[in-house]
Amino acid sequence: MSLKIIVPVKRVVEASVRIRLRSDGGGPDIANAKMAMNPFDEIALEEAVRLREQGLADEVLAVSIGPQAAQETLRTALALGADRAVLVETGAAIEPLAIARILAAIVAEEGAHLVLMGKLSIDEDNNQTGPMLAGLLGWGQANCASNIALSQNTARVTCETDAGLETRDVPLPAVITADLRLNEPRYPSLPNIMKAKKKPLETRPLDAFGIDTSPRLRRMEIREPPERQAGLVVESVDDLIARLREADLIPSGRAVQ
Amino acid sequence: MTILVLADHHDGMLAGTVSRVVTAAREIGGTIDILVAGHDCGAIAAAAAEIAGVNRVFCADDPRYEHGPAERIADLLVSLAPGYDVLMAPASSAAKAIMPRVAAMLDVMQVSEIVAVRGPDRFDRRIYAGNAILTVEAQDSCKVLTVRASAFADAGRGAAAPIEPIAPIEGPALSSFVSLEASRSDRPDLATARVVVSGGRALRSKESFAELILPLADRLEAAVGASRAAVDASFVGNDVQVGQTGRIVAPDLYIACGISGAIQHLAGMKDSRVIVAINTDAQAPIMRLADFALVADIFEALPELTRKL
Numbered sequence: 001m002s003l004k005i006i007v008p009v010k011r012v013v014e015a016s017v018r019i020r021l022r023s024d025g026g027g028p029d030i031a032n033a034k035m036a037m038n039p040f041d042e043i044a045l046e047e048a049v050r051l052r053e054q055g056l057a058d059e060v061l062a063v064s065i066g067p068q069a070a071q072e073t074l075r076t077a078l079a080l081g082a083d084r085a086v087l088v089e090t091g092a093a094i095e096p097l098a099i100a101r102i103l104a105a106i107v108a109e110e111g112a113h114l115v116l117m118g119k120l121s122i123d124e125d126n127n128q129t130g131p132m133l134a135g136l137l138g139w140g141q142a143n144c145a146s147n148i149a150l151s152q153n154t155a156r157v158t159c160e161t162d163a164g165l166e167t168r169d170v171p172l173p174a175v176i177t178a179d180l181r182l183n184e185p186r187y188p189s190l191p192n193i194m195k196a197k198k199k200p201l202e203t204r205p206l207d208a209f210g211i212d213t214s215p216r217l218r219r220m221e222i223r224e225p226p227e228r229q230a231g232l233v234v235e236s237v238d239d240l241i242a243r244l245r246e247a248d249l250i251p252s253g254r255a256v257q
Numbered sequence: 258m259t260i261l262v263l264a265d266h267h268d269g270m271l272a273g274t275v276s277r278v279v280t281a282a283r284e285i286g287g288t289i290d291i292l293v294a295g296h297d298c299g300a301i302a303a304a305a306a307e308i309a310g311v312n313r314v315f316c317a318d319d320p321r322y323e324h325g326p327a328e329r330i331a332d333l334l335v336s337l338a339p340g341y342d343v344l345m346a347p348a349s350s351a352a353k354a355i356m357p358r359v360a361a362m363l364d365v366m367q368v369s370e371i372v373a374v375r376g377p378d379r380f381d382r383r384i385y386a387g388n389a390i391l392t393v394e395a396q397d398s399c400k401v402l403t404v405r406a407s408a409f410a411d412a413g414r415g416a417a418a419p420i421e422p423i424a425p426i427e428g429p430a431l432s433s434f435v436s437l438e439a440s441r442s443d444r445p446d447l448a449t450a451r452v453v454v455s456g457g458r459a460l461r462s463k464e465s466f467a468e469l470i471l472p473l474a475d476r477l478e479a480a481v482g483a484s485r486a487a488v489d490a491s492f493v494g495n496d497v498q499v500g501q502t503g504r505i506v507a508p509d510l511y512i513a514c515g516i517s518g519a520i521q522h523l524a525g526m527k528d529s530r531v532i533v534a535i536n537t538d539a540q541a542p543i544m545r546l547a548d549f550a551l552v553a554d555i556f557e558a559l560p561e562l563t564r565k566l
């Protein structure tokens with residue numbers, strides 16, 4: 001069986017940037033912020049490229065749904081090893097449910113059997129597009145993968161869970177979401193950046209999909225969280241213990257042993 | 258409103274977070290039912306029935322629900338959804354796999370990790386690693402919510418609600434359990450602990466993490482946490498990573514040892530009531546955030562602290 005892997009990638013504010021809110025209440029001020037590929041998507045992409053390099057997959061297709069500027073993110077994906085890229089262009093902010101619907105349509109068109117994607121995007125912190133896509137497709141899923149072993153028609157996936165590391169077998173077709181420890185993504189090399197310029201990047205208008213992407217959640221307000229009051233520098237361990245006892249945070253009166 | 262809460266459980270025990278989700282459900286207002294899906298989960302259902310404000314508990318006790326297969330539990334929830342206005346669950350790793358699947362199957366946009374209830378369909382959630390609070394109004398007729406348990410109090414105990422067994426749903430398994438490498442500990446659960454002692458990269462090795470962090474945690478009957486750097490270096494298991502992409506905690510006391518306080522770490526703990534930071538670098542971001550900052554070498558300060566408590 002030939003295996004095509006789809007990797008959705010999102011353009012987000014770079015992880016180290018501390019965002020500021022616009023004074024007009026319009027949300028984060030990202031006009032001049034440094035942008036990058038969502039780190040979890042980068043990990044998912046790296047995994048897909050490695051599977052192809054190992055001969056376990058035939059083609060890696062990177063897909064982004066977003067503004068024209070996301071072409072840059074897709075060029076990076078191509079430089080990192082994706083074979084093709086598709087941008088579904090829209091200026092609007094699209095909710096995860098609609099993203100999952102668009103991805104489901106692309107999966108069907110492409111006849112892909114595996115979607116590898118980030119477990120969350122670091123801007124909206126929703127943690128939901130992967131399982132949504134699996135639900136829409138009626139596919140099996142594995143969330144927060146820290147290891148993937150692909151054989152024939154099954155992926156053996158180790159998932160990071162609250163209880164520890166859980167390993168599950170997921171028959172393909174499947175959606176697998178990537179966690180931080182799945183791999184360490186490579187850096188794009190200069191020759192690969194040059195090669196990426198010649199790889200196919202197709203842009204399609206969102207309308208072409210005929211999917212209702214109107215938001216289901218009304219965004220009422222975005223505001224800064226309350227600031228913490230400035231703290232105190234304590235001089236010594238004894239000082240620290242005294243303060244914590246005073247605040248009733250640690251049991252008092254135990255004799256020094 | 259009719260509300261169904263999906264219970265989270267591990268090792269035959271109901272997670273402490275479920276009671277907090279019930280508190281959020283009570284703020285929404287309405288009849289609150291709980292669904293426990295698992296195998297040999299009668300005791301879990303009994304514990305859920307004792308949460309104050311619960312109307313009844315459905316118990317889907319069947320081998321096919323063992324080890325929480327997301328696909329099957331989603332099918333079960335979808336089958337129960339027509340009777341409910343709200344489906345909710347603690348934002349645990351299990352629910353993060355199940356609830357979005359349910360939402361998509363119901364054609365509903367999930368509201369993830371709510372931290373406040375502002376009305377029957379209005380909720381606050383954090384975005385950008387906790388650096389902004391977003392208030393949303395859910396327009397869908399059925400609402401699917403996950404709840405950041407650390408933002409809500411325990412509901413307490415009440416008169417035991419009736420427990421009703423429900424039959425499993427037929428359908429394909431899609432994925433199957435192979436093994437669990439569980440990190441067992443007798444310590445309080447990170448998600449609901451009153452005190453958390455966390456260690457970072459500065460601990461240098463698994464051995465020194467065990468020698469410095471664990472005895473202090475024992476003394477304080479605290480849960481153990483860690484930064485991503487400490488988990489990546491295998492000082493401790495993945496399940497104790499605190500942060501944007503790990504566990505979110507808000508204990509009464511959080512002690513950060515040799516942790517710098519990157520945005521992603523702060524996202525997981527900055528709502529703690531009191532933060533203590535011990536770091537050699539007075540300028541580390543966590544030191545500016547801390548209520549009590551001690552500029553010290555953890556290799557000296559932690560043994561002293563543990564000894565003197």
Ligand SMILES: Cc1cc2nc3c(=O)[nH]c(=O)nc-3n(C[C@H](O)[C@H](O)[C@H](O)COP(=O)(O)OP(=O)(O)OC[C@H]3O[C@@H](n4cnc5c(N)ncnc54)[C@H](O)[C@@H]3O)c2cc1C
Pocket residue numbers: 015039040122180456457458459483484485486487498499500501502503504514515516517518519520521522525535536537538541553554555556
């Ligand atoms: C997408 C993404 C998601 C992430 N998610 C998370 C997450 O969920 N949780 C998380 O924690 N991180 C997360 N990170 C990583 C985060 O950005 C930081 O890299 C990480 O938190 C750093 O861990 P640390 O503070 O232990 O290490 P460092 O930043 O290296 O800090 C070590 C600190 O120890 C101090 N120190 C050194 N020696 C001593 C000593 N002897 N005594 C006392 N102090 C000492 C140093 O001054 C320093 O402040 C994420 C990053 C990305 C990109």
